Amino acid sequence: MVASLEKTIRVVVVDDHTLFAEGTVSLLSSEPYISVVGTAKNGSDCLKLVKTKYPDVVLLDINLPDFSGTDLIEKIKGIAPQVKIIMLTGQSPEGYVNASLNKGANGFLLKDCTKSEMTAAILQVSRSSGQCYFSQNMAPYLRSVIVGEEMRTNTIESKKISGTLLTPKEQEIIELIAQGLRNKEIAAALEIKNRTVDFHVSNILSKLDAKSRLEAVLIYTKNQGIGDRIS
Structure with a gap:
């Protein structure tokens, strides 16, 4: 599969929990087709990285000290419309899915996902046209989203x-x-x-x-x- 990829996928990790961010970088560092080009603990630093590091994918925590992750989506897309954004959450994502998708998010990962699922998500959103990625464990939340009035x-x-x-x-x-x-x-x-x-x-x-x-x-x-x- 790696041989079929045209280029290395540039990733920025945005999370205010240092341990999670460092762990994510460590996990992705072993993937030959993924390069983590920067990490940020808040929305302001994230926007600076988007401007200077030209990422293909941003892994974005829903809750940041200075921004809501959902509000940050539009700001990222305003700088680089082509950037794919995968939302990260360690809590129930039910209240965030609709707002995030409407603002341009390309996927959702629960923070307890496996390394293989995270890499699959990055690969899918970066190489597929219009396809969103959702953690396998999100099926119950997607059911609510699909049949709920908010969508x-x-x-x-x-x-x-x-x-x-x-x-x-x-x-x-x-x-x-x-x-x-x-x-x-x-x-x-x-x-x-x-x-x-x-x-x-x-x-x-x-x-x-x-x-x-x-x-x-x-x-x-x-x-x-x-x-x-x-x-």
Whole structure:
């Protein structure tokens, strides 16, 4: 996989807990395709690093001494719109997901995630167009977000889909996405090839005019009422 990457992914870690930040840097230092180019303990230092270090990905703690992480998203995007932002939280993210996504976040990681999950998240958001990454343990929170009123934004409400727009297989796949499964897990569950799932997901995003997997789920959920079937 490493050989297929075009360049090293430049990462900035933003967290006011020194032990967590240093641990994250140590974990990522062993990955040949990831380079941590800076760490920051607050939002002001984060913005300076974004201006000077040109990161591809920012790992951003939700709670900082001088900024809310959600408020900092827009400031980062204002400096470098192409930067991908993965939110970090050690608490229930339920109240932050909607605001963060609306402001441009590209993923969420719980701080108790594994090294492999963190590296997978960085790789996915930096190399994929429009795909968000969510910790596997976030499925219960995503269920609340998907069926909750706080995620019914005007953009999502204005999009309507017909019952026949998605094929039966695509409907099956999007419902598995809504349960928090990733493409490899969907392929295993349906006993089909990974590239077949990739093909279907691409078609789903195109048909629903969605920029991300989560937006596709939200659009589909609102129109098809699958909330009660999401576990």
